[in-house]
Amino acid sequence: MSSRGKLPFSHAAASSSSSSPPLSSSSQHKGGVPLTYQNQRGWLENKFEPPREEGSSLRCYNRASQLMNAYPGNNGRYGDDADEDDDVRRGDGGSGNGSGSVGVEREHMFDKVVTPSDVGKLNRLVIPKQHAEKYFPLDSSTNEKGLLLNFEDRNGKPWRFRYSYWNSSQSYVMTKGWSRFVKEKKLDAGDTVSFQRGVASGHGIINIVSRSSPLLLPKHHHAPSITSGW
Amino acid sequence: MSSRGKLPFSHAAASSSSSSPPLSSSSQHKGGVPLTYQNQRGWLENKFEPPREEGSSLRCYNRASQLMNAYPGNNGRYGDDADEDDDVRRGDGGSGNGSGSVGVEREHMFDKVVTPSDVGKLNRLVIPKQHAEKYFPLDSSTNEKGLLLNFEDRNGKPWRFRYSYWNSSQSYVMTKGWSRFVKEKKLDAGDTVSFQRGVASGHGIINIVSRSSPLLLPKHHHAPSITSGW
DNA sequence: GACCGCACCTGTCCG
DNA sequence: CCGGACAGGTGCGGT
Structure with a gap:
């Protein structure tokens, strides 16, 4: 893969009516969107082959200190509709390394300690x-109109979130699909969600790896910098 | 006029971008659209002569047991903007026959007991x-893009509602114009809206006849089958 | 600025 | 118990 491989996730845009978000100064995106097509809603999304290696990933810790979705993944499933069959809570050691689908190189992007709103009814x-x-x-x-981001949890279960910019609140949000994730992972306020991406894959999907978090967060900050030893 | 007169209301379609609703199996529509044109929003609507006889009608009951908009109608007015001058609540007998514009043959289509959402801020x-x-x-x-349906209340006052299909919720809705009707008629949750159409007129307008409803609805159902003697 | 219109979205309920 | 229908929401642009 070329060095345009900085694109952190597989996505495609769709034209829309809304205004633009503040332009990102980062120029390290573009390209690498395989097989895009327009879906019913007018958003663009992408179909793509099963990842050649792990793409980016999102991990989420909860205070229960256990690894969620720990059973061996069903990698490579990328149908539109995720099966809802893997909300198992098989701890695999809890505070272990939590490398998700094991042995895959990932680059940590950022974490967020989710707020009550993030896991509440606002979806x-x-x-x-x-x-x-x-x-x-x-x-x-x-x-404009949003993006459909393809994620994957550590089992390889696909998650698709709509990602967009809300002009009214000047903020970036994951909307559609997020609530299902919250529910399945039983995310609670204070849990940590960790975004990672595959190092090797240029535009790989984003994995979602659910994991438990230390209840005691690094003191006095809610800022996402809890890169605890990943 | 001809027997294609089954068209229940005067309408015209507009092309749009969204996906189609489930095709109605009913074959008793089509035809009979007079003088359609496309408006600014891209919907098609129709202009037409003042009804030769009563078309379909929509009656709405409220729990106050009085006939709303009972003063003699201003038949034949079909400007785009209805005057807001007839929200009088002159009971004309309340639970009487409520034949609306009197003596006109109408075919009952269906009723709906409106929900809080139907009369609330969702418009x-x-x-x-x-x-x-x-x-x-x-x-x-x-x-695709919606229809502008022309209605008429029992006074002959015209009402124009946008009618469309929402893909995301898989439901059919009246939108634009509806809130004005709710406001003028002082519709409340639990009131009944009755849709009727003229028997004689092939593609007549749909009348809106507001009328009061029995507070006691038929037991244990919310299903619209309260065809109480109309 | 408030409100309306519009197109989405989702949880819940019910057959 | 599953899927459809819909009640109750959202953001956002236009007026």
């Missing part, structure tokens, strides 16, 4: 602007 | 799918 996850603009850049071409 | 009325597809069929030609 959205606010992505801190700094990280959103760095890792999930939206611009006038990719923006 | 829309959900049309139960079964009735929507039977009486207000949208297909690929008439669908």
Whole structure:
């Protein structure tokens, strides 16, 4: 893969009516979107082959200190509709290394300690602007109407979130699909969600790896920098 | 006029981008659209002469047991903007026959007991799918982008509602114009809205006749089958 | 600025 | 118990 491989996730944009978000100064995106097509809603999304290696990943810790979705993954399943069959809670050691689908090189992007709103009825996850603009850049071409981001948890279970910019609140959010993730993973406020991406794959999917978190978070901050030894 | 007169309301379709609603199996629509043109929003609507006889009608009961908009109608006014001058609550006998514009043959289509949402801030009325597809069929030609349906209350006052299909919720709704009706008629949750159409007129307008409802609805059902003697 | 219109979204309920 | 229908929401643009 070429060095355009900085694209952190597989996505495609769709044209829309809304205004543009603040342009990300990062120029390290673009390209690498395989097989995009327009879906019913008018968003673009992508189909792609099973990842050649692990793409980016999202891990989420909860206070229960156990690894969620620990059973061996069903890697490579990328149908539109995720089966809802793997909300098992098989701890695999809890505070272990939590490398998700094992042995895969990942680059840590950022973490967020989810707020009550993130796991509540609003059905959205606010992505801190700094990280959103760095890792999930939206611009006038990719923006507008939102993106369908493809994620994967550590079992390889696919998750698809709509990602967009809300002009009214000037914030970046994951919306559609997020609530299902919250429910299945039994995410609670205070849990940590960790975004990672595959190092090798240029535009790989983003994995979701659910994992438990230390209840005691690093003191006095909610800022996402809890890169505890990943 | 001819027997294609089964078209229950005067309407015209507009092309749009969204996907089609489930095709109505009813074949008793089509034809009979006079003088359609496309408006600014891209919907098609129709202008037509003042009804030769009463078309379909929509009656709405409220729990106050009085006939709303009982003063003699201003028949034949079909400007785009209805005057807001007739929200009088002159009972004309309350639970009487409520024949609306008197002596006109009407075919009852269906009733709906409006929900809080139907009369609340959402500014829309959900049309139960079964009735929507039977009486207000949208297909690929008439669908897509919505319809402007012309109604008339029992005074002959015209009402124009946008009618469309929401893909995301798989439901049919009246949107634009509905809130004005709710406001003028002082519709409340639990009130009944009755849709009727003229028997004689092939594609007549739909009348809106507001009338009061029995507070006591038929037991244990919310299903619209309260065809109480109309 | 408030409200309306519009297109989404989702949980819940019910057959 | 599963899927469809829909009640109750959202953001957002336009007026």
